[in-house]
Amino acid sequence: MADRLFEEPRLARLYDAFCRGRPDFEFYLPLVMDAHAVLDVGCGTGELLRLAREAGHRGRLCGLDPADAMLEEARVCSDVEWHLGDVARSEWTAEFDQIVMTGHAFQVLVEDEQIRRSLRAVRQALRADGRFVFETRNPAVRGWEDWVPDNAVEITTSDGERIRMAHQVQAVAGDLVTFTVAYSCPGWERDEVSWSTLRFLDATALPRFLNEAGLVVESQLGSWSGNPLTPTSEEIITIARPG
Ligand SMILES: C[S@@+](CC[C@H](N)C(=O)[O-])C[C@H]1O[C@@H](n2cnc3c(N)ncnc32)[C@H](O)[C@@H]1O
Known part of the structure; x- marks a missing residue:
């Protein structure tokens, strides 16, 4: 169930204005541009995929979000697939070579079982050589x-x-x-x-959940400019692949 921040049309319309100048899309956009088929889980207003299309991405771009008010903003961009739904209930199989979860969307998954089911669905949606990239705030x-x-x-x-x-x-x-x-x-x-x-999972809890779902950590970064993860990094940026 999405929360009011994302379900209320007046707040969804404000979302992008409050995010202006965000640093993470400079990291994510090249990953999206390099992939043929991309799934953005918790895509919100769809800004990342809209930017990718605008930058000339010609492949499949697919955004998933359970908040209709956020997707209503996204639907302005009509050459992207927008799906209303919860990642834990999604049923794609080996369709994407890049799956992203931006804007700390992973942290909305709060219960262990919700995390497990969501990661299993992500693993199932990924191709064998695909990558799942997302970030969480470092609880430390x-x-x-x-x-x-x-x-x-x-x-x-x-x-x-x-x-x-x-x-x-x-x-x-x-x-x-x-x-x-x-x-x-x-x-x-x-x-x-x-x-x-x-939920603020730490850098050791994350790999455990990923491993249970058949994913392994390929690398972890601590900043959008690519610095290595340290105990005091604000971000835990995780790049995972099927393992
Ligand atoms: C903080 S916003 C991030 C939006 C966008 N990814 C961004 O970077 O701006 C979190 C998004 O996750 C979505 N969300 C919440 N629960 C979800 C779930 N179970 N499956 C997929 N998306 C979910 C919310 O509706 C919301 O749009």
Whole structure:
């Protein structure tokens, strides 16, 4: 079940504006461009695949997401396949040579069984020489400690609306972090508030789940510029292949 942040059309329309200037697509876009058939799991508004098509990708581009409001934004790009659904229930077999999960989408998978079923489906969808690339935030860095209203960000939409987005951690339990994101705008009757929980698996837990699903870690990086993973890296970028 997708959360309100992704299910509410007004918030889905704001998603890309709040992501402007993100550094990860410079890493992911060349991977997508080099592959013939790509599946973007948790594709959201589909920005990565839209950019790939715009950059001249001629092969199969396929985005999967359970949040219809996010896919509604993606559907503006009509020469990409958009599928509404949960990765754990997807049933592709050996169709993709590149599967990606960007924007920390992997962390929305919170329960062990949900992770296992999702990774099994990813493994099944991958060709034998394919790659699954995704990133998670390194729990050792405790990045959620910066998710406080003082770090709120503001954007101005093309309609001139000034919108503020403020995070607030509500609970930390083991490797699960629950937080709210409040969107406010002077022109709105009330704030839009979404609750989310993300799982922060560490660099040793990840390979265990991948191995159970028939995937092995090929390499792990610690930054979008390709630095090696260290205990203090903010990101754990994992490149996995069938093993
Ligand atoms: C943080 S957004 C990332 C969107 C996009 N990948 C990006 O980089 O901007 C996480 C996305 O994962 C999707 N999602 C949540 N649960 C999912 C599931 N079980 N299977 C596939 N996607 C899921 C959400 O609907 C949301 O669009």
